[in-house]
Amino acid sequence: MLDLHRTLTELRELQARTADRHGAQRVAYTAPWHAARGYLRAQLEDLPVTVSTDPAGNHWVTLPGESRQELWIGGHLDSVPNGGWLDGSLNVFAGLAVLRRLSHQYAGRPPVTVRLVDWADEEGRFGHSLYGSSALSGQLAPDRAGRLTDRDGVSMRAALQESGIDLDRALEAGGARQHAAAYLELHIEQGPVLERQGLPLGVVLGTCGVERHRITVTGRAAHAGSTPMDARQDALVVLGRLSQEIYAMTERHGGVSTIGSVTTAPGIPTSVVETCEFTLDQRHLDPAGLAALWTEAQAHLARSCEEGGCTLTVSELFRIGPVPFHPDLIAAGEQAILDVTPGATRLPSGPLHDAAQVALAGIPTGMLFVQSLGGLSHNAAEDTCEADLLLSVRALDRLTDRAMAWITGDQATPPAR
Incomplete structure (x- = not known):
């Protein structure tokens, strides 16, 4: 029994x-x-x-x-x-x-x-x-x-x-x-x-389905006290803009999106962030919805990097439909x-x-x-x-x-x- x-x-x-x-x-x-x-x-x-x-x-x-x-x-x-x-x-x-x-x-x-x-x-x-x-x-x-x-x-x-x-x-x-x-x-x-x-x-x-990527944004380290705000190439700013947009794009397409881990370098209080590495996990039951989430995220990242004078690299961690x-x-x-x-x-x-x-x-x-x-x-x-x-x-x-x-x-x- x-x-x-x-x-x-x-x-x-x-x-x-x-x-x-x-x-x-x-x-x-x-x-x-x-x-x-x-x-x-x-x-x-x-x-x-x-x-x-x-x-x-x-x-x-x-x-x-x-x-x-x-x-x-x-x-x-x-x-x-x-x-x-x-x-x-x-x-x-x-x-x-x-x-x-x-x-x-x-x-x-x-x-x-x-x-x-x-x-x-x-x-x-x-x-x-x-x-x-x-x-x-x-x-x-x-x-x-x-x-x-x-x-x-x-x-x-x-x-x-x-x-x-x-x-x-x-x-x-x-x-x-x-x-x-x-x-x-x-x-x-x-x-x-x-x-x-x-x-x-x-x-x-x-x-x-899941799209999971590791994203690295590269800017330029600079002194936190002597660098004017309009002269900075701050990698963390790109993530900040994306984090605000994530909820809006996910509401438009459905599904869920999560920025799960973040690391920055040099990682000290007195320096502008040179590199910001983070993960983005996106999920949707519909293949078209999942594709739209990732496509829109990439477009937003590319635009934010260009505006901030930063560069972008993306590596796929995991993908399943x-x-x-x-x-x-x-x-x-x-x-x-x-x-x-x-x-x-x-x-x-x-x-x-x-x-x-x-x-x-x-x-x-x-x-x-x-x-x-x-x-x-x-x-x-x-x-x-x-x-x-x-x-x-x-x-x-x-x-x-x-x-x-x-x-x-x-x-x-x-x-x-």
């Missing part, structure tokens, strides 16, 4: 082991992340599963079934620095609860092979979100990814190598796709929509929610998820959201009502049964347990 309270206990224990007073610290390839994976492995000892790591560093738990066709349930144990206790880890431990139930109900041999995957570096420690799942989907460019660095200057290639992963072989993870028939993911919403609607759960239509999920699994997800609670809704996902990369690989994908209190995530205050967490695991469990029936061609709705 489904042991819902064990899932809560495991999630809280994971937090106790891998967090400090500032929040979760399971940044990919760090000691707390390795500890999280070790804790997960320790919970598998009583299950008839095999455990493996693919060439990209994704962690797989496989429960063999009567059919070689595979149903995947995915999540990620890594977190952002000072992150929340549920982001990613709920997916993994809810999937583990489903594996336990299937193993018990089918005497260790469900109708299809079921695989639980903990994707590597979903959060994008190096600016490249969804690293592990993009390797599996074939969307990863290892040469470009290897040159990315984190905020401390550590390269992705070096961090992976230290963890025993050869980035040049990461695309070999795609070999796992051979028997994949469907993919399911449960995640906290990370936004306020479900809370505003008074609903605990929703089914996800797909993920918004909008990704719709499979209509049959959207419908199945909605019915699974209605199996456990009276109301359901359909909504897009602004945040990226590994489910998007799996869908891009051509694997039918479905996803559920559970309500986030206050819409908070990537924050130590991230939380979800315990009752809603229990409902979400039950809904994932029901969706699993529906997905297995869909894979095997048995369209009859599985009986309620």
Whole structure:
């Protein structure tokens, strides 16, 4: 049977082991992340599963079934620095609860092979979100990814190598796709929509597309006291103008835009800013809307740089188009929610998820959201009502049964347990 309270206990224990007073610290390839994976492995000892790591560093738990066709349930144990206790880890431990139930109900041999995957570096420690799942989907460019660095200057290639992963072989993870028939993911919403609607759960239509760039504006350093305002080539002024325009352009086109990090040089009180480096993240569910956001941002930057006597360089950090999920699994997800609670809704996902990369690989994908209190995530205050967490695991469990029936061609709705 489904042991819902064990899932809560495991999630809280994971937090106790891998967090400090500032929040979760399971940044990919760090000691707390390795500890999280070790804790997960320790919970598998009583299950008839095999455990493996693919060439990209994704962690797989496989429960063999009567059919070689595979149903995947995915999540990620890594977190952002000072992150929340549920982001990613709920997916993994809810999937583990489903594996336990299937193993018990089918005497260790469900109708299809079921695989639980903990994707590597979903959060994008190096600016490249969804690293592990993009390797599996074939969307990863290892040469470009290897040159990315984190905020401390550590390269992705070096961090992976230290963890025993050869980035040049990461695309070999795609070999796992051979028997994949469907993919399911449960995640906290990370936004306020479900809370505003008074609903605990929703089914996800797909993920918004993302344009993410690192922009460097170069002006000229000059003495802060002796340089007249009209004689300055101040790189920070360009960012200031863009930051004001961002909200206006996003209101015109829809979607969301975020300037997420800013560094300046020489970075002293007595000098005009010579270089200003910042990131711009833009998201939209419509491809045309996403393109309009980035096109307009580039035009505004070029104009501001020309007016301020500055130059501009742009490097792409990450790009992915909008990704719709499979209509049959959207419908199945909605019915699974209605199996456990009276109301359901359909909504897009602004945040990226590994489910998007799996869908891009051509694997039918479905996803559920559970309500986030206050819409908070990537924050130590991230939380979800315990009752809603229990409902979400039950809904994932029901969706699993529906997905297995869909894979095997048995369209009859599985009986309620």
